[in-house]
Amino acid sequence: MFVLAEFNILRPEPGLFFWSLLFFLIFWFLIAKFAFKPIANALVKRENHIQDALLDASKAKEELRRIQEENTRMMDEARVLRAELIKEAKLQSSKMIEDAKEKAKEDARAIVAQANVEIENQKKAALRDVKNQVTALALEVSELVMKKNLSEDKEQVQLVNELVDDIHLS
Amino acid sequence: MPMSRQLTLKISLFLLVLAGILGPQMGFTQDHHIDSDEKDLTEEGYDPTNTTLHHISDQNVYSLGFAQIPLPMILYAPEDGLKMFSSGKFGIGHHGNGHYAVDRYVLVEGVVRRITDKSFPGGKVALEDHPYTFQTESKEDGADAEVVYLSHNGNTYRLDNKSTLDGGVLGGGLTSFYDFSITKNIVTMVVAMLLLLWVFLKSARRYKDNPLQAPKGIQSFLEPIFIFIRDEVAKPFLGAAYLKYLPFLMTLFFLILTLNFIGQIPFIGNPNVTGNLTFTLALAFVTFIVVNINGTKAYWQHTFWMPGVPTFVKPIMSVVEFIGLFLKPIVLTLRLAANITAGHIMIVIFVSLLFIFNNAGQNMAGSAPGLLLSSVLAMFMMALEIIVSLVQAFVFTILSASYIGAAIEEAH
Numbered sequence: 001m002f003v004l005a006e007f008n009i010l011r012p013e014p015g016l017f018f019w020s021l022l023f024f025l026i027f028w029f030l031i032a033k034f035a036f037k038p039i040a041n042a043l044v045k046r047e048n049h050i051q052d053a054l055l056d057a058s059k060a061k062e063e064l065r066r067i068q069e070e071n072t073r074m075m076d077e078a079r080v081l082r083a084e085l086i087k088e089a090k091l092q093s094s095k096m097i098e099d100a101k102e103k104a105k106e107d108a109r110a111i112v113a114q115a116n117v118e119i120e121n122q123k124k125a126a127l128r129d130v131k132n133q134v135t136a137l138a139l140e141v142s143e144l145v146m147k148k149n150l151s152e153d154k155e156q157v158q159l160v161n162e163l164v165d166d167i168h169l170s
Numbered sequence: 171m172p173m174s175r176q177l178t179l180k181i182s183l184f185l186l187v188l189a190g191i192l193g194p195q196m197g198f199t200q201d202h203h204i205d206s207d208e209k210d211l212t213e214e215g216y217d218p219t220n221t222t223l224h225h226i227s228d229q230n231v232y233s234l235g236f237a238q239i240p241l242p243m244i245l246y247a248p249e250d251g252l253k254m255f256s257s258g259k260f261g262i263g264h265h266g267n268g269h270y271a272v273d274r275y276v277l278v279e280g281v282v283r284r285i286t287d288k289s290f291p292g293g294k295v296a297l298e299d300h301p302y303t304f305q306t307e308s309k310e311d312g313a314d315a316e317v318v319y320l321s322h323n324g325n326t327y328r329l330d331n332k333s334t335l336d337g338g339v340l341g342g343g344l345t346s347f348y349d350f351s352i353t354k355n356i357v358t359m360v361v362a363m364l365l366l367l368w369v370f371l372k373s374a375r376r377y378k379d380n381p382l383q384a385p386k387g388i389q390s391f392l393e394p395i396f397i398f399i400r401d402e403v404a405k406p407f408l409g410a411a412y413l414k415y416l417p418f419l420m421t422l423f424f425l426i427l428t429l430n431f432i433g434q435i436p437f438i439g440n441p442n443v444t445g446n447l448t449f450t451l452a453l454a455f456v457t458f459i460v461v462n463i464n465g466t467k468a469y470w471q472h473t474f475w476m477p478g479v480p481t482f483v484k485p486i487m488s489v490v491e492f493i494g495l496f497l498k499p500i501v502l503t504l505r506l507a508a509n510i511t512a513g514h515i516m517i518v519i520f521v522s523l524l525f526i527f528n529n530a531g532q533n534m535a536g537s538a539p540g541l542l543l544s545s546v547l548a549m550f551m552m553a554l555e556i557i558v559s560l561v562q563a564f565v566f567t568i569l570s571a572s573y574i575g576a577a578i579e580e581a582h
Contacts, residue, residue, distance in 0.1 A: 009227055009446045010507075011342040012447060014348055014350070015353070016228060016452075018350060023356070027366075028417070028456075031367055031417070031420075036417035038377055039396060041381075043396070046381050046382055
């Protein structure tokens with residue numbers, strides 16, 4: 001028994017066509033308006049958002065890298081500067097010490113020289129004093145010894161003076 | 171490997187149950203003499219061709235194996251006016267054959283037919299057992315056409331098929347009535363649409379609430395598919411204008427995919443919606459309209475007066491392009507319907523092997539090889555059909571996109 005009369009799927013039927021078309025159009029309208037359009041828009045929105053976020057992240061990373069580089073550079077510079085400063089300071093200090101030493105030496109030398117002059121002067125003054133006193137003593141002694149003779153004899157006085165002068169306390 | 175053995179066992183059991191449920195539904199019962207409508211087995215045993223054709227056809231009743239769910243009938247005959255009633259009124263018996271005639275309409279193999287003879291009484295009329303006979307008649311043009319006859323009270327009445335729009339090319343043509351009933355296919359279609367609406371409106375709410383949050387739940391399942399169609403189908407063919415046509419392509423893809431899958435799920439009637447030429451024709455018709463409404467000046471120029479070819483070639487090109495205009499939707503229609511129907515036919519035939527081998531229950535020794543063959547082959551076919559379901563939904567969508575893309579392309 002061969003029932004090809006059944007085989008209706010190959011024949012376009014007006015009823016099925018009508019309902020298929022109607023329901024498809026309604027379904028299309030509803031699902032497009034309330035589901036597919038919002039979903040498609042939301043996806044675009046989300047993708048843009050993700051793209052922006054990624055761009056921002058890479059920008060921030062770049063910025064961070066830049067800042068880090070800047071930091072490193074500044075640190076290096078500071079380190080060099082510090083080394084220079086320390087070096088300079090060391091030089092300065094050693095120079096100062098050197099200068100101070102020199103000055104101290106000079107001062108000491110000056111003081112010693114002055115002291116020598118002073119001593120010389122004091123010595124000369126003391127000698128002069130001693131000489132005067134010796135002269136006076138000698139005169140006194142001579143006077144006492146030869147009070148009588150010498151005072152009259154000019155030659156004698158001269159002789160004594162000469163003698164005194166010869167007494168050089170050196 | 172205990173796991174895989176367990177799985178194999180489960181699948182075998184499943185197929186056994188499947189065969190048990192599908193068997194009676196497909197026209198095979200051991201106690202066939204109890205059912206008065208059973209005609210296949212009483213005469214020639216199990217008839218796989220009839221079973222297969224019965225399975226892939228659209229029907230006025232939703233047969234779930236254990237239940238025949240009546241559907242609304244909306245029938246219009248120019249000489250008789252509009253009739254609306256439930257197909258339950260036919261008293262649907264086994265095989266989708268009605269026990270009653272209602273207003274000169276009868277249900278044969280789940281499909282409504284009309285008694286043209288006005289001498290047949292109107293209203294609800296009880297019919298005899300085995301009232302239908304099938305005869306092949308030669309038409310005037312030499313083609314064979316099958317005609318169903320109804321015997322009632324000793325008289326034989328010729329039954330008209332419903333009108334079809336093929337103009338007689340495919341054995342149909344306009345007859346005395348039109349069937350606008352809500353058939354099995356339409357019910358399935360609406361169920362699939364409601365399912366999709368529910369799922370997508372649910373996930374769309376999440377996108378509307380906060381488009382920036384990560385997908386969750388059903389959304390995570392749908393979003394990759396959505397993005398795949400958008401990036402692999404819409405964007406390459408439609409370029410910058412893709413957002414305008416995306417909803418249409420999504421509608422096509424998800425509806426076809428869902429209906430393909432629904433057709434593959436066992437125990438729910440295996441409705442063959444996307445394998446039905448009329449349904450795919452409706453889809454292709456919408457695509458045709460969308461393509462040609464959005465056609466640019468350059469598109470029409472290419473169609474009717476192809477630039478850049480010698481003048482004497484232009485008329486030939488115009489003819490070719492004009493035919494192509496209609497060929498494109500026809501190709502869409504045929505490809506989807508043929509692929510899905512072929513899959514359905516293959517599965518039914520492979521399951522039928524069991525009943526062929528055991529000679530419709532008469533030969534128990536034949537059951538073992540029959541079961542083995544039909545399980546393995548049906549399993550293989552079902553796996554294949556899942557791929558075909560995906561591929562055909564994808565192909566219909568991508569071809570629609572390419573047709574739209576060609577129509578909206580500016581002159582280059």
